[in-house]
Amino acid sequence: METKKDSIIDQLTQKPWDPAQVKIDNSHEGKTFNLHVGKLGLRYLMIVSTIMFCLFIVTYGDRMIYDDWVKMPEPFLLWINTFILFVSSIIFIRIQIASKKNQFKKAKRDLILVGFLALVFLIGQFLVWQNMVDKGYYVYGSPANAYFYLFTALHGLHLLGGLVYWVMTIRKVWNINDIDIRKAKHTIELCSIYWHFLLAVWIVLFGLMLFT
Amino acid sequence: MAADSYEDVVKNKESIPALEVAPQDLYHAKSFWTKYIFCQDAKVIGIQYGLTAVAIGLVGLVSSWLMRMQIAFPGLIPMDAAQYYQLVTMHGMIMVVYLLTALFLGGFGNYLIPLMVGARDMVFPYVNMVSFWVFFLAVIILASSYFVPGGPTGAGWTLYPPQAITSGTPGGDGLGIVLMLVSLAVFVIGFTMGGLNYVITVLQARTRGMTLMRLPLTVWGIFTATVLALFAFPALFVAGIMMTLDNMLGTSFFMPAIIQFGEKLTHEGGSPILFQHLFWFFGHPEVYIVALPAFGIVSDLISVHARKNIFGYRMMVWAIVIIGGLSFVVWAHHMYVAGMNPWFGFFFATTTLIIAVPTAIKVYNWVLTLWRGNIKLTLPMLFSIAFIITFVNGGLTGLFLGNVAVDVPLSDTYFVVAHFHMVMGIAPVLVILGSVYHWFPLITGRFLNERLGKIHFWVTFIGSYSIYFPMHYLGFMGVTRRYFEVFEGEAFTYSITGINQFITVAALVTGAAQFLFIYNIIVSSKFGKKAGKNPWKACSLEWRTKDVPPTHGNFDKELPVVYRWAYDYSVPGADEDYITQDTPPSAVANARAEQT
Amino acid sequence: MFVVLLVLIVILGSVVFHMVSPWWWSEIASNWVGMDDTIILTFWITGAVFVAIGLFMAYCIWKFRYDKDKKAEYEPENSKLEWTLTILTTIGVIALLAPGLIVWNNFVTVPKGAYEIEVVGQQWGWMYRLPGKDGVLGTTSIKNIDDDNPFGLNTDDPYSLDDVLVDADDLHILLDRPLKLNxxxxxxxxxxxxxxxxxKMDMVPGTITYYWFTPIKTGEYEILCAEYCGTGHYAMLGYVYVDEQKEYDEWVDEQMTFEEVLASNGKSDLIKIALNKKNDL
Structure with a gap:
């Protein structure tokens, strides 16, 4: 049963002792949002990590304005890695469509593909690191270098965290049966939201490093 | 609502079915391990958080004893400057983060939120369990820093660079600072998992009839504090990571070019003040992360034991929310004399003093709750009264420090030490103590010993007030904080030796009284007077569980349905002076509030 | 009912302690009387609030103590009372804030005609640099610091040669002259x-901070380091002497300029470069 919710201001100005209000409140079903807790939990985590990245970006902006800022080159490999993330996101849209139609075989195949792409991305990022180190761009060399390694490392860690959830997703899809279908669909949805989030974060970070 | 007759209202209400949380798999413990160690029941997790926090908190307490001994009776306990600064640092960090934050949110949050909102458990019990063990790991990492070469960090709890990661500071060039930063980062990760549960349980898992404005203020306090933590802890995490990189990999986020003891370090171009901004962007909300749960809990204690609804409930909720919001735009009042752009001072002084208004409203409403109440002087009430005095005192001295020009002579002196101990040390601790006396009968089914409790109260309140009230006056004279050897400075108008000895003795006695309290807890949990159900005659749901102490699943076969707010005390016309939240209107048909 | 007494004792005891306390600030020796005045004003306002709330609470606890035949009043809220208190509090806060901001404005605005002295902090002692005859402090860089050049002065800065270097913990300053400390x-x-x-103001490596004041009393004043700076923090002391012009001049004459320091170290080549630069100007 989904009911329309009052706005937050309306809720906070209620007088809970007022008999008229009491009558309305008694049929309240005890939820603030019409959202599944899993989805809300994912949003919570995405907010926390967005705040974290925002704070890093603020410090980046603070550092960038000084004269000793030296731009870092972007190896071509980074573009390829970005493309891989982009493709993963598209595949996840396909997975979602497949799971809506209950085509779990297809979803399973695509999920494996996405996991594979994630590994390729991580290896790719590692190669970029090696490439940079070979060229003499050490982490302590300049502030831009430091931020480059920091951003890529943090994004990589987020992706690793995503892979843990990916394992949980694929386990549910692997042994799909009638009871689990609803749960599997839910998990797939959360997993793909997270992947889109990772792409968005990466595009912001990459863009930031590209233009400054 | 004249159109609805009273009978209609009752009929509608009575027909409301209980709401069972949708297909949530309730976790069932099968063995000792899953029942007491890796348990997913929020109540057990709450107690685990509490015990761990208190255990490490005792380390903080003993640290403060040793510090005070050095200040008042130097030489009596042999220690060098490095050890003294290590004690200062660990005392501060343990008390703020690992004791108070963990106890209020991890301890009280876990135990009370599901019970008070009428849920069987947190929404993600497994994540909740992991959250505790990650916190436990953070404590272990922190404790392990005592055993590495060079000892724990002595950088002060604010960990300001460059000093924190250079060789002039104890633990600065060894593992001490690294372990501290890692421990904090782990704490933040664990806390994020816990906070996820608290926030979403409050938002989505309330029982039927429990609107936001029917929640007890305890839940409001813990909920808002958790939301603050959600925004604030990432700043600590970010600062910690960047400082670790500066320390381990030689980057220069916070490290400018410096020359130390004649040696040029390789860093260049970083900004120490940037760290301070990040740290206080976390650090100031952190004060409210500790204070808001205390505000909420004390409101409930006062209301229950004065047998009167909390005065101005709506204003109290708004004040909590407004204080929470404002706490993010006041952080630089810790940095008036830190060398930031002096023009920031105008902005931050204004925002800081604005925050005094909602805070004052809370104080007025606590006192006005006592007004025309029917006050039972139980131990929770005594501690609440002590809290009000302490908090008013500490809050008012905040008006000195928040007012930028007044802060100039007072910052970095003992005035600051006295202020923050009053307002975020003693005041929240008094609430914790009061609430343990209040909820102990729920947790164990027995009362704490009243006589021991009275002694504990008198010593704790008078003792702590005697420690910190005179300390302000040392600050007025200009006695600077964090001095290993406290000497009679030439600017001091009167000897500080005698008063320091007095403060130290008071600190030793007050600290010792806490061991009496712990003794009381241990003995009373086995031999205390049996409490029975709802001994304080409180309205909120945590006293309406199936069993006392509440067992797994909290409530009976059906979840309670809520028919009123949490403060229906002394309703005119009702037979008793309280009506629990799940009492249907038909059961109290005479009460005036049901008829209007 | 002991607790009523307790509340009264704590409230009135605090007031009495405040009145008889021998621990109070030392006599002011600078122009910042405004800071002291703001503190006194804050004391009156906050003190009144503290006493009022405490006494009212003591009254409530005594008057409304538990009686099983009585019932508490049922009054969820009283908007009029709450808003009145809010407005009164706001007025009190404004009364505190306004003078504070005025004093702060003075504090951050250095008056024209203030002379400058540089204070250098390092673990764990002080050094000072006076601008010398040209009245301008030469620029510095941390990279230049070595045994011959402890302040890190730029030798190619024409203003640096005549800077007076004081490598000691004690400083002399002039009476009644506004002074800006870099x-x-x-x-x-x-x-x-x-x-x-x-x-006071923190000194931050990597930037130059400042504050200003005018000493109004001659005498000898102890310096305390007020920002934790490592193991030796408590021992980072020194003295400031506020002098009349004559004594001050005598003290300055005893100190060495940067040129003299370089000469005594046999670095005349550096002096030559610096002098050429100066002539170019």
């Missing part, structure tokens, strides 16, 4: 604090 730290944070002057 604060520099070489290693970690420090804070140059003299309780009698009331003013």
């Amino acid at each position: 604060l520099r730290a070489l290693d970690v944070l420090h804070d140059f604090y003299v309780p009698q002057f009331r003013a």
